[in-house]
Amino acid sequence: MDQASSSAQTSSATSPxxxxxxxxxxxxxxxxxxxxxxxxxxxxxxxxxxxxxxGGTWRDNSYPGIACDVPAHLYSFSFELKPDWPHxxxxxxxxxxxxxxxxDKYHLASHIQLNAQVESAEFDGRYWQIRLTDGRxxxxxxxxxxxxxxxxxxxxxxxxxxxxAGDRFHTAEWNHNxxxxxxxxxxxxxxxxxxxxxPAIADQASSIKVFQRSAAWVFPRIAHKIxxxxxxxxxxxxxxxxxxxxxxxxxxxxxxxxSLRRDSRMNRRSARLSLGYLERKVKDPELRKKLTPDYxxxxxxxxxxxxxxxxxxxxxxxxxxxxxxxxxKDGIRDExxxxxxxxxxxxxxxxxxxxxxxxxxxxxxxxxxxxxxxADGIKSFRTVMVPNFPNFFMLLGPNSxxxxxxxxxxxxxxxxxxxxxxxxAEREGYNCLEPKADFTDGYNExxxxxxxxxxxxxxxxxxxxxxxxxxxxxxxxxxxxxxxELFAPNRSxxxxx
Ligand code: NAP
Numbered sequence: 001m002d003q004a005s006s007s008a009q010t011s012s013a014t015s016p017x018x019x020x021x022x023x024x025x026x027x028x029x030x031x032x033x034x035x036x037x038x039x040x041x042x043x044x045x046x047x048x049x050x051x052x053x054x055g056g057t058w059r060d061n062s063y064p065g066i067a068c069d070v071p072a073h074l075y076s077f078s079f080e081l082k083p084d085w086p087h088x089x090x091x092x093x094x095x096x097x098x099x100x101x102x103x104d105k106y107h108l109a110s111h112i113q114l115n116a117q118v119e120s121a122e123f124d125g126r127y128w129q130i131r132l133t134d135g136r137x138x139x140x141x142x143x144x145x146x147x148x149x150x151x152x153x154x155x156x157x158x159x160x161x162x163x164x165a166g167d168r169f170h171t172a173e174w175n176h177n178x179x180x181x182x183x184x185x186x187x188x189x190x191x192x193x194x195x196x197x198x199p200a201i202a203d204q205a206s207s208i209k210v211f212q213r214s215a216a217w218v219f220p221r222i223a224h225k226i227x228x229x230x231x232x233x234x235x236x237x238x239x240x241x242x243x244x245x246x247x248x249x250x251x252x253x254x255x256x257x258x259s260l261r262r263d264s265r266m267n268r269r270s271a272r273l274s275l276g277y278l279e280r281k282v283k284d285p286e287l288r289k290k291l292t293p294d295y296x297x298x299x300x301x302x303x304x305x306x307x308x309x310x311x312x313x314x315x316x317x318x319x320x321x322x323x324x325x326x327x328x329k330d331g332i333r334d335e336x337x338x339x340x341x342x343x344x345x346x347x348x349x350x351x352x353x354x355x356x357x358x359x360x361x362x363x364x365x366x367x368x369x370x371x372x373x374x375a376d377g378i379k380s381f382r383t384v385m386v387p388n389f390p391n392f393f394m395l396l397g398p399n400s401x402x403x404x405x406x407x408x409x410x411x412x413x414x415x416x417x418x419x420x421x422x423x424x425a426e427r428e429g430y431n432c433l434e435p436k437a438d439f440t441d442g443y444n445e446x447x448x449x450x451x452x453x454x455x456x457x458x459x460x461x462x463x464x465x466x467x468x469x470x471x472x473x474x475x476x477x478x479x480x481x482x483x484x485e486l487f488a489p490n491r492s493x494x495x496x497x
Contacts, residue, residue, distance in 0.1 A: 016137035021045035027056020029146030029395035050117035065200030066092035083234035194348035256404025281309035298455035364389035378472035381435030390432035
């Protein structure tokens with residue numbers, strides 16, 4: 001057993017365990033960091049996971065139809081390609097299995113502490129003093145956040161919701177004990193989760209009413225199984241699989257970026273593609289009108305589905321566009337006064353995009369809370385670090401989510417950058433490094449300037465942006481640029497101690 005885990009398991013409430021590196025979270029970010037550290041022969045680390053299993057969002061979300069919008073061969077680590085992905089787009093279960101496979105293959109289990117929720121982490125001038133909710137303490141030189149941002153379900157704030165007498169649950173908290181067979185089901189919301197759930201449950205319910213506040217831009221998914229023969233080919237010739245990954249990498253990055261540019265020809269073409277698809281799938285012009293978005297493609301997350309639109313053609317499925325005014329014990333009342341009697345309400349209402357600072361009380365130099373450092377807007381150094389928070393690294397932190405390609409590209413780049421930063425500090429003979437504040441400010445100004453060119457800059461109420469229309473979630477450039485920017489740390493951008 002590794003030093004980190006053996007000592008952590010014997011820790012008590014009074015004596016802190018010392019490790020070199022503490023990673024918060026065992027989703028794909030935490031798993032990636034752990035594997036890369038081991039590959040660099042760094043084994044003195046611990047992964048702190050608040051839940052009882054690994055996999056992060058792919059552990060938590062288990063609703064019917066859950067899948068990833070990114071092709072499986074790109075939604076996997078570049079160092080752990082998988083020849084036998086059975087579907088072009090992986091299901092949630094397949095990704096969760098992939099996470100578990102990585103944990104097993106790279107012997108990560110001994111590093112992972114389950115049911116270990118970090119309450120606070122404070123930098124004492126040399127070490128990060130980490131406190132878990134159960135009182136245990138850990139002292140680490142380096143703190144890595146793999147906390148993710150979309151795991152706090154947003155329950156809709158609707159009058160009377162609590163009084164509903166039937167079953168009611170959020171997509172991220174799916175009640176697998178509740179059979180929908182023959183039930184009258186209401187779905188609130190029409191984002192990425194709803195677009196997947198609706199077709200998956202349409203056969204079971206006796207009726208489904210979908211309550212839409214804004215229509216989604218939906219594109220054909222063209223989902224298919226990857227034939228056995230192709231899987232065998234990839235097993236025999238892994239270079240072909242890598243070539244395919246590069247093809248997907250470039251295709252998604254180039255087309256995705258072009259189509260998300262404000263007022264671009266590709267953006268207009270995307271809109272035509274989606275509207276043409278809607279026209280082919282839905283014959284009723286009134287229904288088509290209701291399903292037509294009134295904002296730019298990409299301002300909210302684009303959805304892909306082969307059967308979302310066509311599900312509305314079924315006689316027992318109805319789209320309600322009148323706003324919800326209240327919920328009572330029997331169902332939902334809309335703003336026209338019409339009452340919709342229901343047995344089950346599914347909240348496909350998304351998540352609170354909480355920042356790391358809201359999840360864990362992180363305090364940097366002189367006890368300054370991260371929440372305070374971000375009081376005027378969340379910003380980071382190259383998406384990974386924050387001035388005055390030495391040896392603190394964030395994976396999929398501010399401005400590193402993309403709406404057009406695989407998050408794993410970002411995670412891998414950030415992890416490798418983080419390791420190079422640690423090696424740089426070591427080479428220079430220092431224990432800690434942190435980014436310079438002036439560079440960070442300039443970096444963010446340039447980032448937000450580039451954001452203005454993108455359709456997801458705001459104006460449509462997407463979760464990407466804050467009330468002040470500040471987008472601290474998405475990366476406004478290509479994945480290629482992201483990788484290049486994080487290729488190697490530049491000594492002049494850091495302070496060492
Ligand atoms: P979402 O995109 O935030 O969508 C939430 C939906 O609920 C929206 O249609 C929203 O309407 C509606 N809504 C929220 N509160 C409401 C209320 N009080 N009354 C009526 N409608 C309400 O959430 P999501 O679908 O769970 O997706 C969240 C994110 O998770 C995605 O953006 C994506 O990053 C990720 N995800 C990815 C996949 C995938 O890979 N396929 C699948 C699921 C989720 P408005 O638009 O008007 O606010």
